[in-house]
Amino acid sequence: MTSTIGLYVPGSSVLHRLPAGTKLLAMVAVGVLSVFLDRPWQVAAALAAVLAGYPVAGLPVRVALGQLRPLVWILGFTAVFHVVVNGWERAGVVVGVLAALVLLASLVTLTTRTTDLVDAVVTGCRPLRVLRVDPERIGLLIALGIRCVPVVAGLAEEVRDAQLARGLGASPRAFAVPLIVRSLRHADALGEALTARGLDD
Amino acid sequence: MPAPRSTSRDLALIATFTGVVAALGLVPAFLPPGFTVPITAQSLGVILAGAVIGARRGALSVVLLLVLVAVGLPLLAGPRGGLGVFASPSVGFLVGWPVAAYVVGWLTERGGATYRVSWGLVANVVGGIIVLYAFGIAGVAAVTGVSVEAALVATWVYLPGDAVKVVVAAVVARGVHAAYPGLLGSGRRSARERSTV
Structure with a gap:
């Protein structure tokens, strides 16, 4: 990808x-x-x-x-x-x-x-171990970020379609608020999936 | 940087908001009548990162965006990306982004568990304009060798657009916190927050 x-x-x-x-x-x-x-x-x-x-x-x-x-x-x-x-x-x-x-x-x-x-x-990032930063966690975060870009772009498309369907035109508020709320729900699911895989242990 | 270990939820929020800031960079730039420089929604996303998920997570999500840009993803408005953007005169604004998100978030958190547009505007102006422009102007002056006054002249054209974004960000953050409460009142400040309300 x-x-x-x-x-x-x-x-x-x-x-x-x-x-x-x-x-x-x-x-x-x-x-x-x-x-x-x-x-x-x-x-x-x-x-x-x-x-x-x-x-x-x-x-x-x-x-x-x-x-x-x-x-x-x-x-x-x-x-x-x-x-x-x-x-x-x-x-x-x-x-x-x-x-x-x-x-x-x-x-x-x-x-x-x-x-x-x-x-x-x-x-x-390996030297950052001294500061108790785990380089593998940074790698995981980068991978998650790369994955989140197309996911949120997809959400943005859905929100824009919904906005046009309801005739809301180009209001930035009517676009950004639902986009961010949906993204936060996605983050909830993502966080639970990471916890289920033992990331907080 | 992330000395206090982030939880799974923190990592998920950081990565997801990186996606949000990137997605806002994809929104086509619009050119209001009378303006010479197109306004993109990306720096709106930077302010929102602090205003929605708080200082630490917001700043880290912007850092993550810059890392993704550095490793070759064209996620900046334009679309632009790659290591070249860090050698360009606008590098000061990029370096200032996480700091701006942090300051916006820090001030927003001081405003209590309920987001108020008035206090949000203060946070957004301090972080999204004063702090960001300090970095941006210093960057232009350092990279191009022009005087600080000349760098001011080179960057002021962006100011009207950013003033609009500061207001939009406060209104959007108000809407998000109303629809998705709990982001500001969580964490180590929650006990104090509850005692004051």
């Missing part, structure tokens, strides 16, 4: 085969190091390197541009601000680094299975 709603694009490239943990650590490392990029040629090189990752992963460059589309407005605003305050060079560096980091993070998402990332999260 996760493969149908996730952003992962299946493939067999080098980037697909790298372990999820390695990719996440590399991404964090690049994020930290990006603070030290302050020359336009360095930023151009970083941007080119990240963009080159898309064809390596078998993804068209069109996909890379799609990752930046939601950011056009804020990137434009940032560029204008820095051109006015700090000049062209600084504007290019800031916007370039920002775009490179978003493209890199998206590349990790596109080439890593959701299940592998969940496992990496659970592994990464």
Whole structure:
């Protein structure tokens, strides 16, 4: 099910085969190091390197541009601000680094299975045992959350149909209240099912 | 984080409300006349998480949503998702979401076992606007390197929409608590709550 709603694009490239943990650590490392990029040629090189990752992963460059589309407005605003305050060079560096980091993070998402990332999260939570947090419980919670998304989306559809049938139009209250009450009843059943399976023991 | 062990019911409520916030992100954005930025119902869900299931569970359900987004589910309005959103300038709002849900929930719980719209509005404004915008504006300024004043200008366009959401959230929370009582009066505060009523 996760493969149908996730952003992962299946493939067999080098980037697909790298372990999820390695990719996440590399991404964090690049994020930290990006603070030290302050020359336009360095930023151009970083941007080119990240963009080159898309064809390596078998993804068209069109996909890379799609990752930046939601950011056009804020990137434009940032560029204008820095051109006015700090000049062209600084504007290019800031916007370039920002775009490179978003493209890199998206590349990790596109080439890593959701299940592998969940496992990496659970592994990464192991040190939290010191705080008496059970990583397996976190894994269970993530699995429950993934399951609840389509369940509640289904409830939302039913509620919307009922709302239209009764001619209530687009009232947010007439939609959200029954949706949440139904969801809470679903949570009751889910909680009882978990208790029945010995989760509170 | 969850140092006090969550019960099965807590886990179920947390996971289910993650679904609710995600579902509200799927509601098509609407553009009221005179507004330039579309309003989505997702941050309504964040406020409702605190206002309906309380501070701790509400904040955890928003954290869970962010984890699901990080592992590659496109659950943010748009639909958007993946690790890229955490490198974008709006990351401050995402980080502020669980805090906002916690503050809304904490204040709502202080209002007693019966939800009142007037007190709910106070809780929603403090958590859903003041706290959230503090994080959001700091995030825009930190990621893009613009001044705090410029970040204010970049984010104020969302304010009218969020003001509407604060009111809608209070009205919806009132309806939910009326139809499904017991969420606010439960837990460790119940004894004190009963003694004051």
